[in-house]
Every structure is written in C-alpha cells, then in structure tokens.
Amino acid sequence: MNYNWNWHIFFEPNPTGAGTYLDMLVSGLLLTIKTALLAWIIALIFGTIVGILRSLPSKAASWIGFCYVEFFRNMPLLVQLFLWFFVLPELLPSGAGLWLKQLPNAPFWTAAIGVGLFMSARVAVQLAAGIASLPRGQKNAATALGLTTAQGYRYILLPMAFRIIMPPLTSEFLNTVKNTSVAITIGLIELTGQARAMQEFSFQVFEAFTAATVMYLAINIVVVTGMRFLERSLAIPGYITGK
C-alpha cells in the first residue's frame, strides 16, 4: 500500500480558514454530543410515555403503544430520517412545508428528533418489560394503599422498573450516540461528517477516521462510566444488584 502517513495533519490549518483539522473534528464531536443528548432526552420522554401505555390494562392504551413501537422500530433509521427531512415538508400544507424547509439548523433538529423517536420505541419496549418483570403484588399494594394509577407508576413502578432496565438502557444510550452518524445523509456535519470532509480535503483518510473512532470511543466511555455510576448510586441495599 502506497500511503503517505501524516499524523501531524491534525495541527495543520484546514481549508475553511478557521483553525486546524483538529478544530474541525472537535466541532463535529460537539455537534455529535449535542445531537445525541437531545435525541436521548426525546427517546427517554417518549419511550417512558409509550412504555407506560403498553403496560396499562386498557386495551386502547396498549394498542396505541403497540402501533407506535411497531411504526418506529420496523423502519430503518435512514429511511425515517429521509421521511422527516425530505418527505414530510412535501406532505404538509405548502405554507407549513416551506416554513419547515427554511428552518435554520434543519438537519440538526431533524436528526435529533428522528433518532430520538427511533430510539424511543426501543426504550418503550424495555420499560414495558421492566414494569412487567415487577411482581404483580407491587401494583396491588400501591392500589390497596389508595394510590391512584398515576401515583403508583410515579412512586412505585417506574423507580423500580428503571433500576431494573439500567444495563440495557446504557446500551440504548450508546446506540443513540452512534446512530447520530446516520444524520450525515441529511447534511448534518457531525463527527463522521467532519472526518469525511477532512479526508476529502487532505486525503489522509486513515488519520481522519482513526481520530473519529477514538472520539466516538471517548464519548461512549464517558457514557458507560456515567451510567455505571448512576446504576451504583441507585442500587438498593440487599436487593438484586445492590451492594
């Protein structure tokens, strides 16, 4: 292989005239973090709501939850982003569609919401499984004390269910971070996008993607460490993962 290695490339000025190649990658890294965090918040909020719906005895509620989950988890993420970005504005009344197309930072918002909704279906399934894994008597005990269904979820079922699903939830958080890279296809210049731009400008493809890999790894190490810490601080003395 006739390849000209150059690890100093990161400190050379990039052709946009704003700083070095490293600065380019770091700005991509920051955008990846921002997109992933917003997407994760959306995934948690919608995933919690839909997960609760799926666990309710009401047939209508669990049917709505079922449809939501199957809609968002059975379509490839890439197709979903294309739908939100290219198709949705055309389907809306022309005024709303135009407004959507002209929205500043449209790729960012589309990516965060698109990845967030995609991941929310997965969070919902896990939360529903976590709730289902609790002894049925827990719900009965909460009910018998006079707690309403909402209070039962808020104070009893959800705190336990979230503790139980913490390990798979960590994986979903990591997937959220990695899935933001798909947003390169709708023009979001996040970490993968910046690595590709660096490769195109400098032809140092290995250096660019090595750096991107290391940065993804770094984010995810932070996520894993943070979630482990959270898991440990929420552990219940004497109970399953406790102590």
Next chain:
Amino acid sequence: MIEISHVNKWYGPSFQVLKDCTTSVAKGEVVVVCGPSGSGKSTLIKCVNALEPFQEGQIILDGIKVNDPKTDLPKLRARVGMVFQHFELFPHLRIIENLCLAQEKVLGRSHDEAVAKGDKLLERVGLKAHANKYPAELSGGQQQRVAIARALAMDPIAMLFDEPTSALDPEMISEVLDVMVDLAHEGMTMMVVTHEMGFASKVAHRVIFMDKGEIVEDAQKKDFFGSPRSDRAQKFLSKILSH
C-alpha cells in the same frame, strides 16, 4: 362494616371463581376465611377493596358500594388496610418511607406527621430500630410486620389479610400472628384469609369455609370447630388439624 351479597365472578367466559358468595363482617368482628387452595378465598377478599373486579352482586363497605362506577375507589381503598402473602413492601424505599408514602400522597399528611405516626407504629410492631433499613435487609417475618404497620398508618376502618403467614418460615409465623392477635383484641375489624387454625380458634368470631368458589360454611367459631355441618369442611379440618 363489610356486606358481601350474591357476588359472582368469572375469569373468561366459562370459568367461575366465585359463586353467589354472601356474607358480612360486622364492626369489630374478626372473620377467618379458610378453604383449600383454588377455592376463591383470596379472590373474594380482593373483591372487597376492588383489587379484583366482579361481574354480579354487590359489596358495600362502610355504607359505600364498592362496585359502583361513581365510587372514588382510591379514597375508599385508603380506608381499608390490606396485607399480602408476599408482603409487597416497596423495595426501593426505606422502611420508614414505606410507611410514610401513602400517608403523605393519599391522606395529605405532612412529612413530620407521617414520620411520627410511622415511628409509633414501628415501635408497636417492635421494629423501630430498622426504620432506616431497606426491605430486603429484613427477614420475612419482619417485613410482614412492617407491611401491617404500613397498612395501620392509614388509620384503616378495617383490615384485610390475604394469607399473611403463608410465605413465612415456621419460626416467623408466630411473630406476625402475635401482632394480628393484638389487633384483634383492640377491636379492629378484620377479614383474614389463612390456614392458621390456631389463630382462628384464638381470636376469630366467625369462620367462613370456601370450596370451589362457594361459601360452604359460615359459622360461629365454636360451631365451626365443634360440629361443622358440611362434609367438605369436616374433611378439610381433619386434614389440617391431624398434624
């Protein structure tokens, strides 16, 4: 206090778990419900505070119809204490928090008031030293005593016990029964599903014997142990009293 009249309940279209059950529990009365497993005794007691719905008949609790759609069930349930076979303490809450949660969220008591009440009841069941532990750090008998204290913290007008000692090691049964005997002597209205015939002969006023969803025998204690009229009750008694 508790009026159960002509209650019928089906699981699915064909399986009838309760067949025309009619009985009552007067204020200050202790009624023991016994019978072989699968006879519907747990189902019946769960119908009293509407943890289980039933299709026909009616149950009136302190003048309020349980199976009336207009009844504020959480409010009604808060006035009836219930103790479960598997304790059902909330594992993520400390013992004292288990006692305070419903007092604060359902009865609207202040935190200090709830803690004071909780402390008093823990002292009464001999567990004040464990107030800051988590349920999993206590033995089964201790957990069940906490569960009784948790129910009493709501100042209930009646207590329902659903096989409170069935999940306990033999040496822990008596510590739970002692608490229940004290309660009975204080004049608490109690409906107790149990196989503990010693408890029944000591404090019960009446004994109800159920088999296959029917109330086969509903008699004063001395009549029940002296000369149960039905064959089935006689067989049941001879089996559980022979050892």
